[in-house]
Amino acid sequence: MSETALEEVSVLSSIYCREGEFILTPRAAQDGLMVQINSTVGAERRLDVSLLFHLHPSYPSCPPAISVCSTSLSRTQCQDIRQKLLDQAADLPPEPMVHQLVEWLQLCWEVPEKCKEEKKEVEKEEEWTAVLSLDHIRSQSRYIGLLQRWSLQLQLTGRVLLGRSILVILQGARPSIKEFCRLLKTVKVDVDSSGRKCKERMMKVLIESPLSPLVDTGSRVLW
The missing domain is CATH 3.30.70.100 (Alpha-Beta Plaits)
Known part of the structure; x- marks a missing residue:
């Protein structure tokens, strides 16, 4: 991993310092790092979301791979968040971006009106x-x-x-x-x-x- 990426991880651990908010999973040198940040989104309803960033060894020259899961949102909503984060990451310059992506999500993403009741009736998928x-x-x-x-x-x-x-x-x-x-x-x-x-x-x-x-x-x- 680059010094820049390791410095970013250190800064992230200081920013997201509440219990369970930041989790770092070291990987083999050729696999990079896995950074998990547990956050909330939405201005009206604070919904818990777990964001998993896979920082490849060449990061930040290439954007991180991103996974999203949440007990407060449907699978479709999690996929929507993931795609928006990937699109956002693709538009950013090749520099440390994890904190910027989390902040963007916290400030800009809102639950679509048609989805606000989905928590009460989870996707009807067997x-x-x-x-x-x-x-x-x-x-x-x-x-x-x-x-x-x-x-x-x-x-x-x-x-x-x-x-x-x-x-x-x-x-x-x-x-x-x-x-x-x-x-x-x-x-x-x-x-x-x-x-x-x-x-x-x-x-x-x-x-x-x-x-x-x-x-x-x-x-x-x-x-």
Whole structure:
């Protein structure tokens, strides 16, 4: 990471200093940093929003990747915020911009009139549960980091069971689960026995059914 990016992260930790407001997740050198800022948006209604910025090693020469999730907003509204932040980032010069993006969101984004009652009736999308079987996890920090990022981007709840069998349990919209599975098979998520990056070609969907509550099995909750 550049000195400029590291300095920005230090400043952000000072600005967003309330408990749980700023979370930094170090990545491998080639993967950059993950910065999570928990904020509120909207002048009339203060709505909680979690913003995840993936700062690539070349940042700020390139804009950050952004994910948005919220228990106060619908999936459509979160996607709308994410797109507006990406558009805003694309218009900014190549310099530290995370604080500027968060401030812009806090000051400029408002809940559209037609969406103000959506919290009372959440999107009428049927929720599903899926259980996936993974072949191996050798580069655990990289692999699980990608799973976390995809689940945030796709608005999924998940957990991983690490043992003799490696299982991933997902809950959320069925199209999002299908996209998660597609990413697993098409993106290089791990390394093979020779240390080369590889895709999860051996992933299997063991169960896919309408939503049932996650049970406490002593598994490791990762996102």
